[in-house]
Every structure is written in C-alpha cells, then in structure tokens.
Amino acid sequence: MASNSSVVQSLMGGAGELSSIDPSLAKLLNQSLRDKLNRQLKGDAFASSELLINHCCKLVECLLANTQTHEQLVDYFAxxxxxxxxxxxxLELTEQETTHSYVNATGLVMAVKDAVSTVNDIYRVKAFIRALKNTLDDAESQSSQPLHLVYPACGPFAPLVLPLLCYVKKHNTYQRPLKVTLIDIQPGAQKVLNRVVGSLGLEHSVEVLCMDVMDYQPSQPIDILVIEAMQHGLSKEGHLSFMRHLAQFLAKDAYLLPKEIVIEAILAVPQREFVEQWHEQARSHSSFINAKIKAERINLGPIFTLNLDTLKQMAIMPLGNGYDLIEAGQVSIPHNVDDMSKRILLLSANLHVDEQEQVAQYDSGITHPLADMSVCIDFKPKASEPDDLLVKGGDKLKFYYKLCGMPGFLPTIA
Incomplete structure (x- = not known):
C-alpha cells in the first residue's frame, strides 16, 4: 500500500518519531555515560546499593500517591x-550480551540494550506497580499461604515488579510469604537482573532464570502472573504464546496482570492521526488526544479480548510449518465514506491492568495504534505488495491472530 505508507513511515522513524517516553528521560543515557567516564577518571565506584534502594522507594512512593504531577514522576524516574x-x-557486558536480538518460534527477542529503556515508560510502569500493590493487598487478606509471582520475559530491570518489591521489603508491608520468579531468555539480562536483585536486597525471595518461557515448568502453582511481552497491536513478541503455556500452571484463584487486553480496529487518516495531532506535543499520552481528530475516526469495534476466560476458550487452527491461527473478531467496513481511500486500518490496544489501573491509547509504546498498511480500502495501490488486501465499503473484515515467529493479527475478507 504505497499511497499512505510514506506518511506513517516518516513519522514512525527518524527525527519525528512519536514516543510516550518523556524527552528528558530519553536523554539520560548520554548523561549517564558522561558520569561514568568522570567516575572512571576519578577512580570512583558506581552508585551504592543504598542509593539505588533510596531512589527505588521514592519512586514507588510517588507512583502510589493519590496525586502526582508528570514533572514529579519524571524527576523520580530520572x-x-x-x-x-x-x-x-x-557490569561491562560483552557486545553479544547487549546487542544480540533474534526471532524465535514465538516472536522477537529484544536486545538487552533496547530493553533497558522500558524502565522509562512512565505510565506503563505506574499502572503495573499500582495494580500489583492492589493485588498484594487483596492476596494478603485471602490467605496466609506463600504466594508465587512469576514475571516472564521481564528484561534486565524487571521494572513492573522489582521497584514495588524493594518498597515492600523496606516497609515490611506484608506478612504473607512471597516467592518471585523472573524469567528472561537473554544471558545478558540475567546478569543484570542478578545484580539488581542483589543490590535491592531481594536475593532471598527472588529467583532469576535464564530460559525460554515456553520451557518453564514451575514446581508450585503460579498465584500472580505479571506479563507484558508485546509491542503495539499485540504484535512482534510472544505475549499470547507465553500466556497459553503458563495458563496450565495457574492456581485456581490466580491473579493476572494485565487482567484484560482489548484490541480495537479503527479507520483514520494518518496525516491527522499521527502528524497533526502531535505536532505541538513533546510526547504522546491519552490526555493529549485531540477531541476533534478523535471524532474523525471510524471506530469499527473490538476484534480481540484477552483475559483468563477467553484464554481458556481459544480454539487453535494449525496450519503446519510452525504456524497456528486463533480466530478473532469480525467488523464491517461502512459504505459511502467520502475520504475512505485516504484512511488506514489501525489496531489499538488498551490494557486493563486491574479494575482501577489501565494503560490507555498513546500512554505507552505498547498502546500506540498499529497501522496495518496491507489493507487497501476503496482504492488499488499504484505499487502493489504481495500481501495487499483490497477491500471496499460494505465488506466484512475477519481477523485471525498468528502464533508464530511474527505474531500479530491477520485481516481477511469474510
């Protein structure tokens, strides 16, 4: 699909890239490199465990507060x-340990150097930390038996869990024993995790495993599953495959974070949606969505809902050669829309982490709408691609989810 792709690609790459990460946080790495150079020249060691614990607890206090400004969050995250x-x-990891990324049977395995930036995704971390605190509060009142928390594909910092565990340990918040299992397939991530866990004083309750999540078989049921292994539009990474594998090990009354993920289909004009809507914003966030531009969208409706109930009901359609499909929803393309040929299909994820906390559209990189450039509605592209799907008003789009090394949604004409 040639006519609209240049607009999307020009925004999604290069100097104009739209990000939910505050620009001041994105610049931290350069400053940190300068600081490291200065310390080496002076013969100083890296920051102490006490300082890391102090920064961690102050961050969690801010995240758990009933009110906090974005500027306060940026300061504590920094x-x-x-x-x-x-x-x-x-740690001075090798180049292989930091830069190696690859695709396996369930999706993309990110390089460690790229995964370190997830700690700066403020509103993703905030929603999960607050939801996990709510979960631990609820679990404390239910029983005195030990809790097993599993966080697969957690990356080198496990940012959705470790900050709260540090805060809880310092304040001796809960009496119910908690065992935590962190899993990542990257050896470099395991090395960093072990150092972080030790520096936070959590080594007695946290186990770090370096393995493929699909090979993990716990010795005790999973009471809390914290999982976020996806990119926008529930694409690229193995989130759904991991959930299907781990579901068999969940305790009867297990907690799942996020509790529910909803994927919606939208038709929008990319120039309006991705360019004009953000040209005066330094970052993206749901609170910055332009009401007029939002009203111009055509909302086709939800195509996929992922929670514990739907997970149990999923029917797999094996296609062979490592490709399986899961049937998703169907939507109708409206008739007689004047600017339909200018619109593209967007798939947008909303994460309901628990009943109170969510990661809404544009709050995080994982909730930016994903453009599916293969769907051509009411026009035929001048430079066609092998996967172009020619659609016209009145057609019905049927979606399937691909379980393979390139996971994501496959639209078809019903």
Whole structure:
C-alpha cells in the first residue's frame, strides 16, 4: 500500500518519531555515560546499593500517591533510571550480551540494550506497580499461604515488579510469604537482573532464570502472573504464546496482570492521526488526544479480548510449518465514506491492568495504534505488495491472530 505508507513511515522513524517516553528521560543515557567516564577518571565506584534502594522507594512512593504531577514522576524516574543504567554499565557486558536480538518460534527477542529503556515508560510502569500493590493487598487478606509471582520475559530491570518489591521489603508491608520468579531468555539480562536483585536486597525471595518461557515448568502453582511481552497491536513478541503455556500452571484463584487486553480496529487518516495531532506535543499520552481528530475516526469495534476466560476458550487452527491461527473478531467496513481511500486500518490496544489501573491509547509504546498498511480500502495501490488486501465499503473484515515467529493479527475478507 504505497499511497499512505510514506506518511506513517516518516513519522514512525527518524527525527519525528512519536514516543510516550518523556524527552528528558530519553536523554539520560548520554548523561549517564558522561558520569561514568568522570567516575572512571576519578577512580570512583558506581552508585551504592543504598542509593539505588533510596531512589527505588521514592519512586514507588510517588507512583502510589493519590496525586502526582508528570514533572514529579519524571524527576523520580530520572533518579531511579540513572541508578539502574549506572549499574548496567558497571557490569561491562560483552557486545553479544547487549546487542544480540533474534526471532524465535514465538516472536522477537529484544536486545538487552533496547530493553533497558522500558524502565522509562512512565505510565506503563505506574499502572503495573499500582495494580500489583492492589493485588498484594487483596492476596494478603485471602490467605496466609506463600504466594508465587512469576514475571516472564521481564528484561534486565524487571521494572513492573522489582521497584514495588524493594518498597515492600523496606516497609515490611506484608506478612504473607512471597516467592518471585523472573524469567528472561537473554544471558545478558540475567546478569543484570542478578545484580539488581542483589543490590535491592531481594536475593532471598527472588529467583532469576535464564530460559525460554515456553520451557518453564514451575514446581508450585503460579498465584500472580505479571506479563507484558508485546509491542503495539499485540504484535512482534510472544505475549499470547507465553500466556497459553503458563495458563496450565495457574492456581485456581490466580491473579493476572494485565487482567484484560482489548484490541480495537479503527479507520483514520494518518496525516491527522499521527502528524497533526502531535505536532505541538513533546510526547504522546491519552490526555493529549485531540477531541476533534478523535471524532474523525471510524471506530469499527473490538476484534480481540484477552483475559483468563477467553484464554481458556481459544480454539487453535494449525496450519503446519510452525504456524497456528486463533480466530478473532469480525467488523464491517461502512459504505459511502467520502475520504475512505485516504484512511488506514489501525489496531489499538488498551490494557486493563486491574479494575482501577489501565494503560490507555498513546500512554505507552505498547498502546500506540498499529497501522496495518496491507489493507487497501476503496482504492488499488499504484505499487502493489504481495500481501495487499483490497477491500471496499460494505465488506466484512475477519481477523485471525498468528502464533508464530511474527505474531500479530491477520485481516481477511469474510
């Protein structure tokens, strides 16, 4: 699909890239490198465990507060992130350990150097930390038996869990024993995780495993599953494959974070949606969505809902050669839309982490709408691609989810 792709690609790559990460946090790495150079020249060691714990607890206090400004969050994230980056750099991992990325049977395995930036995704971390605190509060009142928390594909910093565990340990918040299993397939991530866990004083309750999530078989049921292994539009990474594998090990009353993921299909004009809507914003966030531009969208409706109930009901359609499909929803393309040929199909994820906390559209990189450039509605592209799907008003789009090394949604004409 040639006519609209240049607009999307020009925004999604290069100097104009739209990001939910605050620009001041994105610049931390350069400053951290300068600080590391200065310390080496002076013969100083990297920041102490006490400083890391202090930054971690202050961050969690801010995240759990009933009110906090974005500027306050940026300040606390900056301190915590810089401490973690300094720790990461002090390990002096090999180039293979930091830069190696690849695709396996379930999806993309990110390079460690790319995964370190997830700690700066403020509103993703905030929603999960607050939801996990709510979960631990609820679990504390239910029983006194030990809890098993599993966080697969957690990356080098496990940012959705470790900050709260540090805070809980310092304040001796809960009586119910908690065992935590962190899993990542990257050896470099395991090395960093072990150092972070030790620096936070959590080594007695946290186990770090370096393995493929699909090979994990716990010795005790999983009471809390914290999982976020996806990119926008529930694409690229193995989130759904991991959930299907781990579901068999969940305790009867297990907690799942996020509790539910909803994928919606939208038709929008890319120039309006991705360019004009953000040209005066330094970052993206749901609170910055332009009401007029939002009203111009054509909302086709939800195509996929992922929670514990739907997970149990999924029917797999094996296609062979490592490709399986899961049937998703169907939507109708409206008739007689004047600018339909200018619109593209977007798939947008909303994460309901628990009943109170969510990661809404544009709050995080994982909730930016994903453009499917293969769907051509009411026009035929001048430069066609092998996977172009020619659609016209009145057609019905049927979606399937691909379980393979390139996971994501496959639209078809019903």
């Amino acid at each position: 301190d915590f992130s810089q401490s973690l980056i300094e720790l990461y750099q002090s």
